[in-house]
Amino acid sequence: MNLASIDSAATRGESWLHKAAPWAKLSAFALVLAAVIVNWNLLVLAAIGLLLAAVVASSRAPAGLAFSLALYPAIFAAIFAVSAAPDVITGAVIILKAVVAALAAVTMMLTTPYPQVFAPLQRLVPAIVGDALLMTYRSTFLLLGKFANLMTAMRLRAGVTAGRPLRTARSTARALAGTLLYSIDLAQRDHDIMRLRGYESRLRVTAVRSASVPVDVALVAVAAGVAAASTASRVWAETLNPYTWIAPAVGALLLVAVITIGRKSR
């Protein structure tokens, strides 16, 4: 999982979705997640997935990264589905729920910098938890860099080789231990810097202003529509089930249209 690439996509992108207000994206994410939670129809879930794919395409977020991240939970969901689902269809629904919910989360994270996602959370959780979320975000990239450098050094000194798994495991554990020692020193240095800069009890995140309020409202309205449609298809399933094939068909058309328009505009 390339956390650095996620951060890069979120901070460097300039699409309509990158410019939308974080509150709008968080609200839309919550509504789409609700749509995934309430529904057990494979076709409706596929339609939501296609809609999200269209959003990814229109936002010019790295599609390969988005879909590889969204497919990652499918591995774990498949274990649960194979072991617990009563039939193939239910198993497929469980896997699709995992993939579509992950795609919604990843779409938000690829278009919104982490601190902007954590800022609303900071108001809900105790100060130490909110600050720890932000410090974790910062430290993750430092540790990833350090760990990668250590592994490169070990590989150059033949400490990590495919033919010697035991030696490789021992080297990897030592690299992790080295990273741990580095991380403790890093924490001490952060502490000293925070003390010097007068940190008392809360790190502040500056809120990003919306580029266009109508776009924010439209984003939330579409997400609310998806949640309402998903709920309706569950509540009136007996009547609507024969027509749910329309949803993925519309989603597929939308995706093709977005991709075509995107190619022409380049």
Next chain:
Amino acid sequence: MSHIHIPDGVLPVWLWVLGWVAAMALVGIASRFAIAEDHRRKVPLLGVIAALMLVAMSSEIIPIAYHVNLTVLGGVLLGPVLAPIAAFVVVTALALVGHGGVTVIGLNTVVIAAEMLIGWALFRTITRALGRRRASIAAFAATVPTLALTTLLLVGIVWLGGGKELTARETGALDPADMRFENPLGDGVFVAKLFAGDEHAHDHGAGGHEHDAAEEPCTDTHAGGCGEACEDEAAATLSVGRFAAVVFTLGPIGWLLEGLIIAAIIGFVARVRPSLVFEGALAENRAAIPGDETGAHR
């Protein structure tokens, strides 16, 4: 393996809401204790240990759907007060990149926090019994039973929420016995009834009782019975037994791997910086900057 990779919308609402309530209570209590003393020092420490766990948890070993957690290591370094906060931070950050559902953040926090607390307690106890020179053995001996216990907790959570029957309404349009695709714009343009959609109302003979699987979940108390259909629907539940069998078959491989890795890390750190392992990360470098010995600026 021990934290929940169950997607959003599979566990019942009451269960994941209860998980959120329990997690918030746990994190709230831990925060109260944590801010009582040396608050500024704990924030960066929490950040780096949570980041280390995050880096470990986001690297999967695909063939057995397993990844290293480093939770026991985190518990040993952070101690019981900071462990629940680190658990919440890690689980939230992972859920935001699609690793574990958002709704199960609460339940995952409880499981991970339990793992860190049990690991910490077992490591302390075993180290006291074996002595400091056998730190890596103590780490291995603490990690394996901790992971076994939290996997049991995971199965317990699935058992609490997974036994619910899935109704015909839930399985939706793609029940092979009832697969129909119809045109909403008018009769007769096209109606494709795959798998003989009209015949899904089964006639069960004797009393001529028709049980429509798509219309109602079977609660069979009807005279004459609807044996076969009811058996099919009774089977339409999440199989907790099968899930437990799979988890407890794959789990031990992961427990051993994690145990060996944590033993190697703790063994190494115990040699080069023992106070970190035996007294916790907060015991390190207690020296204060001259003029700031009292802590926060007031």
